[in-house]
Amino acid sequence: MRRFYCHCGQEIFFDNTYCNSCNSILGFDPEQQKLISIEPYKGQFRSVKNPEKRYKRCVHHQHQMQCNWLLSTDDHFTQCLSCRLTRVIPNQVYPYNVKRWAVLESAKRRMLYGLLRLGLPIDNWPADDIQRLQFHFLEDQISNPIDGHEQVLSGHAAGVITLNASEADNSYREATREAMNEPYRTLLGHFRHEIGHFYWDKLIKDQSIYNDFKALFGDDTVDYPKALAAYYEAGPPEDFQQEYISAYASAHALEDWAETWAHYLLMHETLETAVAFEVIRQPETDREFHVWLSEWMQLVLVLNALNRSIGNADAYPFVVSTKVQKKLQFIHDLMHR
Template identity: 40%
Template sequence: MKLFKCSNCGQAVYFENIYCQHCHSSLGFETGELKLYALKPENNKKYRLINGIRTDNQYSYCQNHGYNVCNWLVPTGNNSPFCVACDLNRTIPYLGQKEDYDKWYRVETAKRRLIHSLLRFGLDVKSKNADPFGGIMFDFLADRNQNNGNRIMTGHDNGLITINIAEADDIYREMSRNQMNEVYRTLLGHFRHEIGHYYWDLLIGRTNKLNDFRNLFGDERADYGFALQQYYSNNTSRIWKKQFISKYASAHPWEDWAESWAHYMHIVDTLETADSFGLNVRPKVAKPDDDMSTSFVDPYTVKNFDDIIDMWLPLTFAMNSLNRSMGLRDLYPFVISKTIKEKLRFIHQVVRDAGNSSSTG
């Protein structure tokens, strides 16, 4: 995620900020320009952008701003009182339960980061309200919503993404990570994984890219239920590491795609942050042409995937070294083999083909 600045005073502000701590202007995210703007209040809870391109347009805050979970804007005259991100919600937690409200806040924060990335890629983001068969919808549910006592399963079904809000609880998520023997488990990662299933349907399953997908990821026509059964019965296997980005990716080609898709989004978002902060990686012991040295550019504008990897590997080396200095486990515990790199390259090209981002390189 890039760093923003207040359009009124120039102070650095974060994506989630609802006001500028320097000039105290209210802030709102405008999805047409994908920028965070200081706002000039007008009558009837309407606002205009301060120093924005669309200064003549009026906006309201998303209706969920009233619950302090959203800072995105809705243009006056919009069909929905909700922003692009919140209009994707079908079910939210019971707000009378403070614990559930706190989890919903964290869920919405992660979801807006997801939607921001999709919009930056130029991908189609539309609600099932507008497109019942091809759109996206989210159910954010708690285990208590199940009458039979079973757990809510996070997953995807034809554009409907269900998230168990317990994933917003750090202790629950860490217990699940250990139980499932995962090296990485985050709330944002769940969103990116499940949306990957949705875009597989949209960008692979219904296109001429299906054969290319099968050459890299395998044949998705393999029985999914049986594949998962086999995976969970042999969860101690270590033969996956050179072929798959995670152990779960080895379960079935669909899961390989979704895990790789999520990983690609992790890479791009983190590189955007590095670029936004003006970072450079220049190890003092490195030679001038050492491949562990790099400077960063906005990854959303990069056409050649090799340039993405050339930025990514030095950054992960530095991140892991910093974590070890704090006595923490590696922030990036993954190895990108040649096979995994080609899968990520394929996703990079699919996203660029489907989106409308500009290119360099």
Template identity: 55%
Template sequence: MRRFFCQCGQEIFFENTHCGVCGSQLGFIPELQQLSSLQEDDNAWLMTDLFPLQRYRSCFHRDHELACNWLIPADSPNTQCISCALTRTIPMLTQPDNWRRWRTLEAAKRRMIYGLLRLNLPINAYYQGYEHGLVFDFLEDQRTNPDLALEHVLSGHSQGVITLNAAEADGSFREATREAMNESYRTLLGHFRHEIGHYYWDILIKETEHYAIFCDVFGFTEQDYQSSLNSYYSDGPATDWPEFYLSAYASAHPMEDWAETWSHYLMMSDTMETAVAYGLIDHFDYASDFDVLMTDWLSLVVKMNALNRSVGNTDAYPFVVSASVRKKLKFIHQLLNPLKKTRESVAFL
């Protein structure tokens, strides 16, 4: 994440709706990836300090508990921003904690979508009429709402539909699940990045010239998915999984290996952008040589882990990047580089 500053000079942050010093309203412009101070003109449209000749409207979800600060072009027929409009199903708001869960889910989704915009990845939304368009369903089960018929909701992706259990917004739920699954790392943002990886596999790999190389790097996807997962959950991962995978779950099936590696690459690129913004590393070029990028990344995570240990926390980066994992990350890096360099900006709204 880059750094943002109000027109008064105060540093402001991605989720802010107002400047804490001068009180200016703030809005995020998705297509420009900028957080800007706002003013109203004579027609009540919003102008920004960075782009005063352009007009915007607030997302419908700005002025209630979601506090969405994303903007919509003034001539758009939509009332919701690109991120909020992607949500189709929300948890029942009559349940005491579901407003908080919904707000937490949407905040993580916006941060994930920021990363997609920065990488120039296409977002073909369901509400725009795309076949298998991207859409999010935030569902509950009996663990958080005993009145429902569903005993368990599992996160997943199918033909553009990403399902997340709303309980993942609860830190206690994630930590209990992490312990039960013997995972070293589990975050809500990580869930979004993982599931969006399945969505982009359909767009960038399936039935494209990249499929054969994918199979060479990750393994053949023809092996039965459900039986592979059943074997993983019944027998556990192979003892040597760290030599070939980022996580134990990645060893369950090539599709999960792809999604885990994709999520990891998004985490790397977003974190390195932040590190440059705050002076922790000198530079980060999305189109740089992969080996240079990895050298800078591994240098950064040493600092991240040292900082965490100094304040008594576990390592921020509990991963081992083996030669096999490095090859998979390089595949994604090279796959995305042409998009970063040559793709025109997408008009989302």
């Protein structure tokens, strides 16, 4: 994440809707990937620094959602790029679902920011592409016996990313982390993982690069339900860290891809943040993977040391083996192509 500043000079942050110093209205411009100061102008809004730039606010800028993303004034949508991708939400009659929806959308916006920074297409697919990106946030009968679905599993199918709305609850996520033995389980991580499946369909499947993917990640045609059942029954191989970035990545080639993809997004955005706050210097080039990876390994060494000093678990509980490095480089090269 880059650093953002209000026109008055005050530092502002990605989710802010108002400047705490001068009380200016703030909005995120997806085209520029910047959080900017805006002001009302003739029923619309304009950039304080660049008055010729005109905007309208997302319809969800009010109430608990507090979406701060902007739209162009000639955009026929009323929802911003992020909000309009959500097609199904949990029943808002229940107050806890109002909070869940806001938490889910906040994490989704941060994930989409990372995609924009990488120059990845989000909603500008060909008109005849039936697998357009959309999100469904559902709750099951565990949290809502009256209106909930029988069971909701987070996943991706044909462009639709489904997330169990309970993932927005810290208590649920922590309990699942313990039950699934996942040392690093976050809501943002879920979004990054599932969007990896979406982009596999777009960037790898039926593309010339597919055989290169298969050589690194394995055979994606292996029976998926059987592979997952075997993983949940027996767990990962004892030496999984030699081949995979996480235990779950060992379950199937497609999960290996999604876990590695999510990890690449984590690395890319964290490095951008570290450079922005001058924790590390801007590399001369981020195209060379070995330079990029070297900066990352130095950064996480500091992050883990800081966490241990204050009595917390490691911020980065991963081993980046030689095989994992090759998989990450595959994604890195794909991004730069």
